[in-house]
Amino acid sequence: MSSRETILQRLRNRTGGELTVPECDFSVLARPDWPTNERIERFEKLIESVHGEVHHVSEDSWVDRLAEVLNTRGARNLLVPKQHEIGQTLRAADRDDLPELLIYDEPIESWQAHLFNEVDASITSTRGGIAETGSLILWPNDDEPRLMSLVPPVHIAVLKASELYTTFHEAMQAQNWAAGMPTNALLISGPSKTADIEQTLAYGVHGPKELIVLIIE
Amino acid sequence: MSETAEHTGHHIDVKEFHPRAQAAIHNPKIRKNFRSAMDGLMSKRKAAFEGWDLETLRELGANVRLRALANLPDLLEQLEKKLTENGIKVHWAVDGDEACRIVRDICKARDAKTVIKGKSMVSEEMELNHYLKAEGIEALESDLGEYIVQLADETPSHIIMPAIHKNTGEISELMHEKTGTDLSNDVEYLTASARQQLREKFMNADVGVSGVNFAVAETGTLCLVENEGNGRMTTTVPKCHIAVTGIEKVVPSMEDVSALLALLTRSATGQHITTYFNMISGPRKAEELDGPEEVHLVLVDNGRSSIYQDDELLDTLRCIRCGACMNHCPVYTRVGGHAYGTTYPGPIGKILMPHLIGLDEGRHLPSASSLCGACGEVCPVKIPIPDLLVRLRQESVDGDNLHPAKVRGHGAKRSSKEALIWKGWAWMHASPGIYRFGTSAATKFRALQPSKAGAWTDYRTAPKLAAKTLHQRMKERGQ
Numbered sequence: 001m002s003s004r005e006t007i008l009q010r011l012r013n014r015t016g017g018e019l020t021v022p023e024c025d026f027s028v029l030a031r032p033d034w035p036t037n038e039r040i041e042r043f044e045k046l047i048e049s050v051h052g053e054v055h056h057v058s059e060d061s062w063v064d065r066l067a068e069v070l071n072t073r074g075a076r077n078l079l080v081p082k083q084h085e086i087g088q089t090l091r092a093a094d095r096d097d098l099p100e101l102l103i104y105d106e107p108i109e110s111w112q113a114h115l116f117n118e119v120d121a122s123i124t125s126t127r128g129g130i131a132e133t134g135s136l137i138l139w140p141n142d143d144e145p146r147l148m149s150l151v152p153p154v155h156i157a158v159l160k161a162s163e164l165y166t167t168f169h170e171a172m173q174a175q176n177w178a179a180g181m182p183t184n185a186l187l188i189s190g191p192s193k194t195a196d197i198e199q200t201l202a203y204g205v206h207g208p209k210e211l212i213v214l215i216i217e
Numbered sequence: 218m219s220e221t222a223e224h225t226g227h228h229i230d231v232k233e234f235h236p237r238a239q240a241a242i243h244n245p246k247i248r249k250n251f252r253s254a255m256d257g258l259m260s261k262r263k264a265a266f267e268g269w270d271l272e273t274l275r276e277l278g279a280n281v282r283l284r285a286l287a288n289l290p291d292l293l294e295q296l297e298k299k300l301t302e303n304g305i306k307v308h309w310a311v312d313g314d315e316a317c318r319i320v321r322d323i324c325k326a327r328d329a330k331t332v333i334k335g336k337s338m339v340s341e342e343m344e345l346n347h348y349l350k351a352e353g354i355e356a357l358e359s360d361l362g363e364y365i366v367q368l369a370d371e372t373p374s375h376i377i378m379p380a381i382h383k384n385t386g387e388i389s390e391l392m393h394e395k396t397g398t399d400l401s402n403d404v405e406y407l408t409a410s411a412r413q414q415l416r417e418k419f420m421n422a423d424v425g426v427s428g429v430n431f432a433v434a435e436t437g438t439l440c441l442v443e444n445e446g447n448g449r450m451t452t453t454v455p456k457c458h459i460a461v462t463g464i465e466k467v468v469p470s471m472e473d474v475s476a477l478l479a480l481l482t483r484s485a486t487g488q489h490i491t492t493y494f495n496m497i498s499g500p501r502k503a504e505e506l507d508g509p510e511e512v513h514l515v516l517v518d519n520g521r522s523s524i525y526q527d528d529e530l531l532d533t534l535r536c537i538r539c540g541a542c543m544n545h546c547p548v549y550t551r552v553g554g555h556a557y558g559t560t561y562p563g564p565i566g567k568i569l570m571p572h573l574i575g576l577d578e579g580r581h582l583p584s585a586s587s588l589c590g591a592c593g594e595v596c597p598v599k600i601p602i603p604d605l606l607v608r609l610r611q612e613s614v615d616g617d618n619l620h621p622a623k624v625r626g627h628g629a630k631r632s633s634k635e636a637l638i639w640k641g642w643a644w645m646h647a648s649p650g651i652y653r654f655g656t657s658a659a660t661k662f663r664a665l666q667p668s669k670a671g672a673w674t675d676y677r678t679a680p681k682l683a684a685k686t687l688h689q690r691m692k693e694r695g696q
Contacts, residue, residue, distance in 0.1 A: 003518075004309040007464065010522040011290040016531070019287035022280040028273040029476060046489060108507040112420060112454075133490040145507045146453045150446055168490075169475040177471045181436045183303075183502060184453075187494035192446035194408060195486070196362035196378060198385045199254050202408035205361055206415065207446025207493070 029169045031132055039131035039164045040215060046134025050190030051203050052211045062214050063089065066156065067097045069212055070121060075099045079115075079122035079152060083143040086125055086158055104145050115147060121154035128163035129213075130171055135189040136213065137171060139182045146184050155208040157188070161217045234558060234581040241552040247382060251553045254381050258544040261487025262595070278480045279599040281473045282535035289525065292434045292467045293516065299437030303499040305512045313343035316517045320345060320426065320459055321352050323513055327457055329354060329423030333415075335443070335451040336360040337428025338376055338538060339461050339517055341560045342573070345426070356426070359415050359447040361408065368395045374554030376561060377485050377540040382553050415447070425451035425509065429462035430537070431477060432514070435470040439514065441495040442481060444488075449495055458497075458509040464516050465534040477537055480597035484541040520573045527623040529608060533568050535598040542592035542602060548585055557582065564592035568605045576613045577626030583609035584630075656686045 001009075034042065044054045057065045070078060077100040081087035091101055102119060124144045127137040136157050140146040149155050165171035168187070172178075177185075192207030203209050241247050266274075285292060297307045310316035316339075324332065332349060334340065334356055346356040346367070358367045362379035366372065368391055373379030380388065385402050392398045398410040427448055431440040439460050441448045452458045468474060482488045501508035524530050543549040543563025554562035559570040559579070567586060571579040583606045592602040613630040645651050663682040670679050685693075 003311045003315060006311055007309055007518045007522055008290050011525055015526045016528045021287045022283050024277060024280045024284055026476060028270055028277055029479060104506060116416060116420060135490055142504045142506055147507050150449050172471050172475060178435060181438050181496060181498040183499040183508060185496040189490045190492050193492055194361045194445050196380055197388055197404045197407055199257055200404040202404050205408050205412055205445045206450055
């Protein structure tokens with residue numbers, strides 16, 4: 001008998017007999033339905049408490065703010081999506097106060113060393129955020145691959161205020177995650193951190209040292 | 218460190234619990250490191266649940282886990298089907314050795330020489346690193362705490378914070394000695410050095426191995442909770458990702474995950490959520506530009522299906538590995554994780570390990586508790602740890618006819634001398650004449666009572682018999 005059958009048979013022929021299935025009431029997860037401004041406020045408070053940085057911008061002003069943010073950090077380059085309007089807008093802007101714009105349009109194998117060693121910052125879109133925990137929802141795809149939000153030391157995420165949910169539970173229901181998930185989905189709540197050395201917080205241990213959120217209101 | 222060196226390597230001698238606990242109690246450094254860490258974690262947990270209806274939330278957590286366990290075989294089949302549809306290969310292992318062989322075979326098929334690992338307690342259970350090393354495959358831990366523990370050739374002393382037993386100075390010396398970094402008490406510097414050392418390894422590793430926090434049957438999704446990003450690196454950069462998990466980690470839906478995630482991180486470290494919550498539902502698709510080409514899941518039984526047979530012991534399988542029970546345990550806080558000599562230390566270890574290794578080896582574990590109840594009170598999924606400790610204590614001494622023994626080594630702690638004393642005690646109390654004679658003789662000759670009564674009086678004063686028995690005093694009062 002295969003291990004699979006052995007295990008399943010042991011579980012099926014349980015000596016204790018059938019187990020009762022309890023009811024699960026998820027209403028305890030609900031938070032008050034905060035208005036958008038309160039969601040923004042809570043999101044900001046939470047993500048700043050774990051070293052995230054929030055900038056309030058508009059459709060017209062976000063590129064200016066991005067340029068400032070990158071300039072203060074002396075970023076030499078910025079990895080942008082190829083298709084997404086964020087990337088389109090940035091490339092079309094043709095501004096000289098933006099660093100060199102890079103595109104992730106070939107398989108990682110051909111430029112891994114460059115990504116790990118030479119890229120200073122990246123910018124990605126989000127599928128919304130979660131006010132209660134200060135989290136961003138990302139579904140990487142071929143336009144914004146998984147490593148874009150992980151390898152460069154500075155990750156900038158664009159969040160539309162209208163897509164800010166109250167709780168994770170609400171977000172996954174509203175976006176119908178049960179219908180199917182992408183190969184990789186993420187909640188990101190701050191820059192990479194560790195407290196493994198004597199409970200002392202240090203940021204940027206393996207992923208980005210900085211997470212900057214541009215909230216478009 | 219000499220006090221921990223003895224139980225690294227393949228064989229862990231659980232029986233040496235008492236001398237190790239003694240040594241830990243008398244080691245001020247160990248006590249200080251644990252004390253300060255656990256105090257902080259307790260207050261952080263409390264703060265994180267402020268404004269929550271914690272009791273109702275724990276109730277939901279318990280029910281979500283129970284519901285999953287009630288449907289375990291069906292859920293595992295559904296998970297396998299869904300994962301396979303998503304392109305993830307599923308393997309089944311009855312024990313740790315088989316799981317190790319599966320991992321090895323996947324590595325060999327890819328001609329892999331190096332493995333980078335995210336944190337996984339199941340892989341500790343399997344002693345995977347030792348196994349792979351013997352097979353000529355280098356396995357490197359990438360979680361900073363695990364990395365430190367591996368540099369020191371030790372095992373984790375806490376399931377969430379593996380290197381909590383060491384302070385910054387010790388870590389600095391270790392890293393200096395093993396990796397050549399400068400001696401420094403600057404945690405930022407030490408962390409940055411580890412980042413540098415591991416980045417190379419992420420880029421060059423052939424295979425990434427990770428654990429799983431929740432496996433979702435409905436969507437075929439493997440969920441990983443972490444702060445550092447090493448878990449994402451491990452599961453994204455190498456061309457092959459192998460996840461290993463206990464069979465009990467499966468849940469029906471993403472909705473269940475939302476409830477458990479809310480409890481897990483707050484209970485563990487007092488965080489509302491961790492930095493990364495990583496949901497993996499498949500290998501890289503043709504059009505995608507990164508991610509592993511192959512994803513495998515190894516479902517490990519290793520004694521779990523045996524725990525599953527018994528209605529009470531089954532509660533142990535609800536565990537979501539948050540570590541809150543150890544953070545709040547007065548025994549764990551004083552002796553630290555290494556004293557137990559087991560993969561899982563602390564209260565959950567005291568009930569889980571006897572299942573996995575048997576009571577003959579783990580007979581001291583259920584007794585290493587003051588039964589204060591803190592572990593049961595903080596458990597996010599309401600595992601009745603104190604009740605299970607009592608039951609295992611009972612089983613370890615005499616077995617209980619009410620519960621057909623489910624744990625190997627039933628009666629391993631039984632002492633015939635102790636049994637005889639209790640037999641005599643019962644006989645005396647059942648015979649009024651002998652009882653009266655015995656008690657009056659005992660009070661008469663109370664001056665001869667010894668002042669030492671074995672281990673009991675090592676830390677306590679022996680109780681003195683009263684000058685008169687209760688019966689005599691009641692008689693004098695005319696009642």
